[in-house]
Amino acid sequence: MRKLTLLITAIATAACAGGAAPQSQASPGAPIKIGLLTSLTGNYAPLGTNDKLAAQQMVDAVNAKGGVAGHHIDLIIEDDQSNPTQTIISYNKLIDEGVVAIEGPPQSTAELALKPIVGQKKIPDVSVGASDDQVIPVEPYMFQTTPLASQVSKACLKQIQALKFTKLAMLTDTKNAYAIKGHDVTKNLVSQFGITIVDDESFETTQTNFATQIAKIVAAKPDILLVWATGAPPVIITKQWGGAKTGIPLMMTAAEASPLYVNPAEPEVEGVYVQATLGVLGQNVPSSNKFKKLIDDFAQPFQTANGTWPPQFAWDSMLAMTFIFDAIKRKGTNPDQIQAGLESINLDTPQGHYTYGKDKHYGMPDSSNLMATVQSKGFVPTPETQAVLASAGTGASTQS
Numbered sequence: 542m543r544k545l546t547l548l549i550t551a552i553a554t555a556a557c558a559g560g561a562a563p564q565s566q567a568s569p570g571a572p573i574k575i576g577l578l579t580s581l582t583g584n585y586a587p588l589g590t591n592d593k594l595a596a597q598q599m600v601d602a603v604n605a606k607g608g609v610a611g612h613h614i615d616l617i618i619e620d621d622q623s624n625p626t627q628t629i630i631s632y633n634k635l636i637d638e639g640v641v642a643i644e645g646p647p648q649s650t651a652e653l654a655l656k657p658i659v660g661q662k663k664i665p666d667v668s669v670g671a672s673d674d675q676v677i678p679v680e681p682y683m684f685q686t687t688p689l690a691s692q693v694s695k696a697c698l699k700q701i702q703a704l705k706f707t708k709l710a711m712l713t714d715t716k717n718a719y720a721i722k723g724h725d726v727t728k729n730l731v732s733q734f735g736i737t738i739v740d741d742e743s744f745e746t747t748q749t750n751f752a753t754q755i756a757k758i759v760a761a762k763p764d765i766l767l768v769w770a771t772g773a774p775p776v777i778i779t780k781q782w783g784g785a786k787t788g789i790p791l792m793m794t795a796a797e798a799s800p801l802y803v804n805p806a807e808p809e810v811e812g813v814y815v816q817a818t819l820g821v822l823g824q825n826v827p828s829s830n831k832f833k834k835l836i837d838d839f840a841q842p843f844q845t846a847n848g849t850w851p852p853q854f855a856w857d858s859m860l861a862m863t864f865i866f867d868a869i870k871r872k873g874t875n876p877d878q879i880q881a882g883l884e885s886i887n888l889d890t891p892q893g894h895y896t897y898g899k900d901k902h903y904g905m906p907d908s909s910n911l912m913a914t915v916q917s918k919g920f921v922p923t924p925e926t927q928a929v930l931a932s933a934g935t936g937a938s939t940q941s
Contacts, residue, residue, distance in 0.1 A: 573612045573874055575600070575865060576619065576635035576643035579669075583623025584746055584772035587801035588647035588854045592669060593618060594847055595839075595855040596644060599862035602842075609866045612874060623772070625651040629658065636662055642868075642879050644861040645669060645683075647854055648771070649690075649718035652683075659683050665868075665880045667861040669854060671795070672722040676902040682876075684883050685903040686860035686892075688818060688910050690723040693794050694730060696816050696910040697767055701792070702734045703925050706764035710740040710789075712754055712778065713769040717746060720769035723794060727767065739763050746774060751781050759787050765814075771796035776806045783809025790814060795821075795910075799852030803918055810915050817920055819909040819936050820856040820891045825922050832936045836891040856892055863890060864897075893936030909936050 577596050580589030600616045603609050617638050619631035628651035635643055642665045645652050649672035656675065659666045659682045668675050671687040688696075701709060709731060713724040724741075731738055740761035742754040758766055766789055768778055775797050782791050791813045793802070798817040803810050819826065823836035839859055843851045851859070868882025886897040886904065895904035911929060913920035922930060929935055 570611055572615045573609065573869065574615045574617050574638060574640045575862075576617050576638070576640035578619050578621060578628065578631055578635060578643055578646050580623040580647055581618075581620040584774075585623040585646075585648050586772075587799060588669075588771065588796065589620070589623075590801070591799065591852055591854040592644070592647055592858040595843065595851065595858035596862050598839075598843060598846065599859055599866075603866060609869050610874070612869070614866075621646050621651060623648065625654045628654060632658065636664060640664065641874060641876050642667065642865045644858060644865070647857075649675060649722070650716070653718050656680050656683055663880075664876050665865070665883055667864055667883070669857040669861055670719060672718045673726075674718065674722060679900060679902050681884075681899075682880055683902060684864070684897060686864070686905070687857045687903075688795060688905045689903055690719050691726045692905065692907060692910050693816050694723050694726040695907070696912060697792060697794065697814075698727065698730055698734045698736065700814060700816075700912040700923060700925065701736060701765055701767075703923075704765070704790075707736055708739045708762065708764045709736050710742070710758045710761055710763035710766045711738060711769065712742045712744065712751075712758065712766060714746055714771070714774060715743045717769075717771060719771065719796070723769045727769075744770075744774070746770075746772065748774065749777055751778055755781060755785050755787070759785070759789070763789060765790045765792055767792045767794075769794060775802055779806040779813060780809050792816075795853050797853075798913075798920060799854065800849050800918070801852065803915055803920075807918065811917075813915045814923070815913050815915060815920060817911055817913045818853060818856060818905070819893055819911065820851065820859075821853050822911055822913060822920060822922055822926070822930065823891065824850060825927070826930055826935070830930065830935055832889065832891055832893060835889060839891055860890055860892060860895070863888070864895075906937055 579592040621628040621631045645666045645668040649670035652670040652675045668685045673689045676685045714720040793815045795816045798821045868879045872878040872882035893906040893909035911926040912923045
């Protein structure tokens, strides 16, 4: 953890040159530039690819209707190559392009490197990473659409408790800020759920052989293994875990709620527990749920265009663009006005009802954080989640 903190600090310190970006109100009818800073190559490309697909769908849809508040949206895309150092370079390129808001990268390590720079440049960044530390404590110009790592942790622990499992093993990527935060929160919360950690293994993102960790975990005889990681490692772990014939259930977090995890991990992925959010499970949401129409309004065009139901990072990206557009409509087109609009978000979305405020820059309801298992390459809600989806409270706004 200390090495990761030092890396983030070094990157941010090196990049904090210059002051805030100049601000001005867009002329009536003039185009507005919004930046998409994502990972289209490298370890996090499966995440960033869906960021791009969803963001482009949202921009194309509003432009087809005349833009936002009469302004055409120009989406400026930069690839950070899944590298936090490149994230800073790409971020500064977007600033130089004159963007008024940015949807941030899908990796929390990069988002944390950006956090002090966002505060200096004063260009709103709507993050699609998921570490609590991105928005707690609040940075006035940084927001988050995803569930917090702590919310993901609680959803996983509730499911483990419902299964009447008491012995947990964890395997964590120590170079991923989201994974570290999720691991640490889980470690602090397990006793509240009557669970004991019997083995706690770690690895680095580039590792490809997990035989040593698997042997130690199996020897500890846990009831289930929870993996904290994103990108390529979960696919490799799933294949090797299944190949080892451990007989021990495997659980993944929300970052793996995607066919880009499931398809390459077949057939070993069948039966794996995956934490997922309301939109991801939208095909199983009953029509009586108040958010069902909003889910379908985004998911059906996405599925038609891409041949698959939107995975987790598509929903995160859709929300980022939704919130930026809403802020522009209500408050104006310059960065400070967009920031004020983001701080007053109060919207029904396909992921539930979101509210932001000056002291709260995240908003996914706890009730939108759910659990599924992989069956026939799809995500099927667990019995506990099926009960939640059928209730009127799904997606209701809650304070974490």
